[in-house]
Amino acid sequence: MSKIPHRWRMELTDCIASYMKVRFQEEVFSGPRALPDISIPFPLLCEADHILSVISQAYRRPINIGKNWGGKTCNAEAAERYVEVTEPSILVTDSNTIRIW
Known part of the structure:
Protein backbone atom coordinates (compact mmCIF):
# COMPACT_ATOMS: atom_id res chain seq x y z
CA MET A 1 0.00 0.00 0.00
CA ARG A 61 -8.46 11.17 -37.20
CA PRO A 62 -12.20 10.68 -36.75
CA ILE A 63 -13.88 7.76 -38.52
CA ASN A 64 -17.52 8.55 -39.23
CA ILE A 65 -19.87 5.58 -38.94
CA GLY A 66 -23.46 5.57 -40.12
CA LYS A 67 -22.75 8.03 -42.96
CA ASN A 68 -21.90 7.64 -46.62
CA TRP A 69 -18.33 6.54 -46.91
CA GLY A 70 -17.01 6.14 -50.41
CA GLY A 71 -20.53 5.85 -51.81
CA LYS A 72 -21.59 3.19 -49.31
CA THR A 73 -23.32 3.50 -45.98
CA CYS A 74 -21.02 2.36 -43.22
CA ASN A 75 -22.34 1.08 -39.91
CA ALA A 76 -20.50 0.04 -36.77
CA GLU A 77 -20.46 -3.66 -37.69
CA ALA A 78 -19.11 -2.94 -41.15
CA ALA A 79 -16.50 -0.60 -39.71
CA GLU A 80 -15.32 -3.31 -37.34
CA ARG A 81 -15.18 -5.92 -40.10
CA TYR A 82 -13.78 -3.98 -43.05
CA VAL A 83 -11.88 -0.94 -41.83
CA GLU A 84 -8.43 -1.58 -40.46
CA VAL A 85 -7.57 1.08 -37.95
CA THR A 86 -3.80 1.23 -37.58
CA GLU A 87 -3.44 4.64 -35.93
CA PRO A 88 -5.14 6.24 -32.93
CA SER A 89 -8.63 7.24 -34.08
CA ILE A 90 -12.11 7.91 -32.79
CA LEU A 91 -15.39 6.49 -34.09
CA VAL A 92 -18.06 9.16 -34.46
CA THR A 93 -21.73 8.32 -34.99
CA ASP A 94 -24.08 10.20 -37.28
CA SER A 95 -25.33 12.13 -34.23
CA ASN A 96 -21.73 13.38 -33.69
CA THR A 97 -21.11 11.40 -30.52
CA ILE A 98 -17.77 9.73 -29.91
CA ARG A 99 -18.23 5.99 -29.45
CA ILE A 100 -14.70 4.62 -29.13
CA TRP A 101 -11.27 6.20 -28.69
Missing part, protein backbone atom coordinates in the same frame (compact mmCIF):
# COMPACT_ATOMS: atom_id res chain seq x y z
CA SER A 2 1.24 3.48 -0.83
CA LYS A 3 2.42 5.67 2.02
CA ILE A 4 1.30 8.81 0.19
CA PRO A 5 -1.70 10.37 1.92
CA HIS A 6 -4.97 9.80 0.06
CA ARG A 7 -5.82 13.51 -0.02
CA TRP A 8 -2.50 14.33 -1.67
CA ARG A 9 -2.97 11.58 -4.29
CA MET A 10 -6.39 13.01 -5.19
CA GLU A 11 -4.99 16.53 -5.44
CA LEU A 12 -2.17 15.28 -7.67
CA THR A 13 -4.66 13.44 -9.88
CA ASP A 14 -6.75 16.60 -10.18
CA CYS A 15 -3.65 18.64 -10.98
CA ILE A 16 -2.58 16.22 -13.73
CA ALA A 17 -6.11 16.13 -15.21
CA SER A 18 -6.23 19.93 -15.31
CA TYR A 19 -2.83 20.06 -17.00
CA MET A 20 -3.88 17.46 -19.58
CA LYS A 21 -7.09 19.36 -20.36
CA VAL A 22 -5.22 22.61 -21.01
CA ARG A 23 -2.52 20.77 -23.05
CA PHE A 24 -5.23 19.11 -25.16
CA GLN A 25 -6.78 22.49 -25.89
CA GLU A 26 -3.34 23.83 -26.76
CA GLU A 27 -2.56 20.92 -29.10
CA VAL A 28 -5.89 20.62 -30.88
CA PHE A 29 -7.41 24.10 -30.75
CA SER A 30 -4.25 26.28 -30.50
CA GLY A 31 -5.17 27.34 -26.99
CA PRO A 32 -2.89 29.18 -24.58
CA ARG A 33 0.47 27.62 -23.70
CA ALA A 34 0.17 25.18 -20.81
CA LEU A 35 2.84 24.92 -18.15
CA PRO A 36 2.74 22.02 -15.72
CA ASP A 37 2.36 22.53 -12.00
CA ILE A 38 5.66 22.08 -10.19
CA SER A 39 4.06 19.51 -7.87
CA ILE A 40 3.73 16.97 -10.72
CA PRO A 41 6.68 14.54 -10.59
CA PHE A 42 8.65 14.45 -13.84
CA PRO A 43 7.96 10.75 -14.68
CA LEU A 44 4.20 11.36 -14.31
CA LEU A 45 4.48 14.47 -16.46
CA CYS A 46 6.18 12.44 -19.22
CA GLU A 47 3.41 9.81 -19.05
CA ALA A 48 0.70 12.48 -19.16
CA ASP A 49 2.31 14.09 -22.23
CA HIS A 50 2.55 10.72 -23.98
CA ILE A 51 -1.10 9.88 -23.26
CA LEU A 52 -2.08 13.35 -24.45
CA SER A 53 -0.23 12.94 -27.75
CA VAL A 54 -2.13 9.69 -28.45
CA ILE A 55 -5.48 11.32 -27.57
CA SER A 56 -4.67 14.32 -29.81
CA GLN A 57 -3.77 11.99 -32.69
CA ALA A 58 -7.04 10.12 -32.27
CA TYR A 59 -9.03 13.34 -32.16
CA ARG A 60 -7.50 14.46 -35.46
Whole structure:
Protein backbone atom coordinates (compact mmCIF):
# COMPACT_ATOMS: atom_id res chain seq x y z
CA MET A 1 0.00 0.00 0.00
CA SER A 2 1.24 3.48 -0.83
CA LYS A 3 2.42 5.67 2.02
CA ILE A 4 1.30 8.81 0.19
CA PRO A 5 -1.70 10.37 1.92
CA HIS A 6 -4.97 9.80 0.06
CA ARG A 7 -5.82 13.51 -0.02
CA TRP A 8 -2.50 14.33 -1.67
CA ARG A 9 -2.97 11.58 -4.29
CA MET A 10 -6.39 13.01 -5.19
CA GLU A 11 -4.99 16.53 -5.44
CA LEU A 12 -2.17 15.28 -7.67
CA THR A 13 -4.66 13.44 -9.88
CA ASP A 14 -6.75 16.60 -10.18
CA CYS A 15 -3.65 18.64 -10.98
CA ILE A 16 -2.58 16.22 -13.73
CA ALA A 17 -6.11 16.13 -15.21
CA SER A 18 -6.23 19.93 -15.31
CA TYR A 19 -2.83 20.06 -17.00
CA MET A 20 -3.88 17.46 -19.58
CA LYS A 21 -7.09 19.36 -20.36
CA VAL A 22 -5.22 22.61 -21.01
CA ARG A 23 -2.52 20.77 -23.05
CA PHE A 24 -5.23 19.11 -25.16
CA GLN A 25 -6.78 22.49 -25.89
CA GLU A 26 -3.34 23.83 -26.76
CA GLU A 27 -2.56 20.92 -29.10
CA VAL A 28 -5.89 20.62 -30.88
CA PHE A 29 -7.41 24.10 -30.75
CA SER A 30 -4.25 26.28 -30.50
CA GLY A 31 -5.17 27.34 -26.99
CA PRO A 32 -2.89 29.18 -24.58
CA ARG A 33 0.47 27.62 -23.70
CA ALA A 34 0.17 25.18 -20.81
CA LEU A 35 2.84 24.92 -18.15
CA PRO A 36 2.74 22.02 -15.72
CA ASP A 37 2.36 22.53 -12.00
CA ILE A 38 5.66 22.08 -10.19
CA SER A 39 4.06 19.51 -7.87
CA ILE A 40 3.73 16.97 -10.72
CA PRO A 41 6.68 14.54 -10.59
CA PHE A 42 8.65 14.45 -13.84
CA PRO A 43 7.96 10.75 -14.68
CA LEU A 44 4.20 11.36 -14.31
CA LEU A 45 4.48 14.47 -16.46
CA CYS A 46 6.18 12.44 -19.22
CA GLU A 47 3.41 9.81 -19.05
CA ALA A 48 0.70 12.48 -19.16
CA ASP A 49 2.31 14.09 -22.23
CA HIS A 50 2.55 10.72 -23.98
CA ILE A 51 -1.10 9.88 -23.26
CA LEU A 52 -2.08 13.35 -24.45
CA SER A 53 -0.23 12.94 -27.75
CA VAL A 54 -2.13 9.69 -28.45
CA ILE A 55 -5.48 11.32 -27.57
CA SER A 56 -4.67 14.32 -29.81
CA GLN A 57 -3.77 11.99 -32.69
CA ALA A 58 -7.04 10.12 -32.27
CA TYR A 59 -9.03 13.34 -32.16
CA ARG A 60 -7.50 14.46 -35.46
CA ARG A 61 -8.46 11.17 -37.20
CA PRO A 62 -12.20 10.68 -36.75
CA ILE A 63 -13.88 7.76 -38.52
CA ASN A 64 -17.52 8.55 -39.23
CA ILE A 65 -19.87 5.58 -38.94
CA GLY A 66 -23.46 5.57 -40.12
CA LYS A 67 -22.75 8.03 -42.96
CA ASN A 68 -21.90 7.64 -46.62
CA TRP A 69 -18.33 6.54 -46.91
CA GLY A 70 -17.01 6.14 -50.41
CA GLY A 71 -20.53 5.85 -51.81
CA LYS A 72 -21.59 3.19 -49.31
CA THR A 73 -23.32 3.50 -45.98
CA CYS A 74 -21.02 2.36 -43.22
CA ASN A 75 -22.34 1.08 -39.91
CA ALA A 76 -20.50 0.04 -36.77
CA GLU A 77 -20.46 -3.66 -37.69
CA ALA A 78 -19.11 -2.94 -41.15
CA ALA A 79 -16.50 -0.60 -39.71
CA GLU A 80 -15.32 -3.31 -37.34
CA ARG A 81 -15.18 -5.92 -40.10
CA TYR A 82 -13.78 -3.98 -43.05
CA VAL A 83 -11.88 -0.94 -41.83
CA GLU A 84 -8.43 -1.58 -40.46
CA VAL A 85 -7.57 1.08 -37.95
CA THR A 86 -3.80 1.23 -37.58
CA GLU A 87 -3.44 4.64 -35.93
CA PRO A 88 -5.14 6.24 -32.93
CA SER A 89 -8.63 7.24 -34.08
CA ILE A 90 -12.11 7.91 -32.79
CA LEU A 91 -15.39 6.49 -34.09
CA VAL A 92 -18.06 9.16 -34.46
CA THR A 93 -21.73 8.32 -34.99
CA ASP A 94 -24.08 10.20 -37.28
CA SER A 95 -25.33 12.13 -34.23
CA ASN A 96 -21.73 13.38 -33.69
CA THR A 97 -21.11 11.40 -30.52
CA ILE A 98 -17.77 9.73 -29.91
CA ARG A 99 -18.23 5.99 -29.45
CA ILE A 100 -14.70 4.62 -29.13
CA TRP A 101 -11.27 6.20 -28.69
